[in-house]
Amino acid sequence: MIDIHHHLLYGLDDGARDLETSLEMAKIAIGDGITHIACTPHANNDYSFFPEKNAALRAELQEKIGDRLTLGLGCDFHLSYDNIEDALAHPTKYSINGKRYLLVEFPDFGIPKNISSSFYEMAVAGMVPILTHPERNLTLMQKPEKLAQWLRMGCLVQVTAGSLVGGFGKGPLRIARQLLDWGWVHIIATDAHNITSRPPVMSKAYEFISYHYGAEEAERLCVQNPRSVFLGELLAEQPEPQRAFEEESAAPKKRGMWSLFRRE
Numbered sequence: 001m002i003d004i005h006h007h008l009l010y011g012l013d014d015g016a017r018d019l020e021t022s023l024e025m026a027k028i029a030i031g032d033g034i035t036h037i038a039c040t041p042h043a044n045n046d047y048s049f050f051p052e053k054n055a056a057l058r059a060e061l062q063e064k065i066g067d068r069l070t071l072g073l074g075c076d077f078h079l080s081y082d083n084i085e086d087a088l089a090h091p092t093k094y095s096i097n098g099k100r101y102l103l104v105e106f107p108d109f110g111i112p113k114n115i116s117s118s119f120y121e122m123a124v125a126g127m128v129p130i131l132t133h134p135e136r137n138l139t140l141m142q143k144p145e146k147l148a149q150w151l152r153m154g155c156l157v158q159v160t161a162g163s164l165v166g167g168f169g170k171g172p173l174r175i176a177r178q179l180l181d182w183g184w185v186h187i188i189a190t191d192a193h194n195i196t197s198r199p200p201v202m203s204k205a206y207e208f209i210s211y212h213y214g215a216e217e218a219e220r221l222c223v224q225n226p227r228s229v230f231l232g233e234l235l236a237e238q239p240e241p242q243r244a245f246e247e248e249s250a251a252p253k254k255r256g257m258w259s260l261f262r263r264e
Ligand SMILES: [Fe+2]
Pocket: 005, 006, 007, 076, 191
């Protein structure tokens, strides 16, 4: 399996706190069947993002771990004004392995203003946003169909492995399964932060998907699509997302004059 969202680099953010933790996380990941990890530290108001520092840490860890695990680089990208401007000016600075895909961190509460225009500008600059853990966002938990507008723009969706097996509670579990039912998920990733509460484990989600949706779906979400993202290649043909191209059913209906004559 290939994990494209992982806070493995130590001492940068709320992920691994020291070298020992990073190495222990790598060991757990290897034991779980993970072969590649994109190290994706936060870039937000709390944590600054320094590509050179990240590259040095990645190289240090890769040397210590050896070839049992291949490490790449990326960013858990926060949609702030400054970040977006910088990413538009330097499209490969934050993307996974300097290629086309960019992890976009969804907050736990609310939806950032102007998010659609930001996604549009990113697409024009050649980036493919990957929306991370929408199943953990309170607004989208109420109305997951809101995601459809960004799917139609070509954004991809990443669900957290732990959400599928109850690691984030009943709400994210229900929404994660709903999104799988609709075919709105492209990638599963661990978003691992440590070895206890947020461990680097994908195998349980893989087994869950394999059991309920079939082995091909587990391979698509945990191996094939993440590999394409890691390498910066186009995804193979994907199943059509159900309902995503319908008119927004949740939008309030406008009641103009014609509605007086129209049967609903
Ligand atoms: Fe993250």
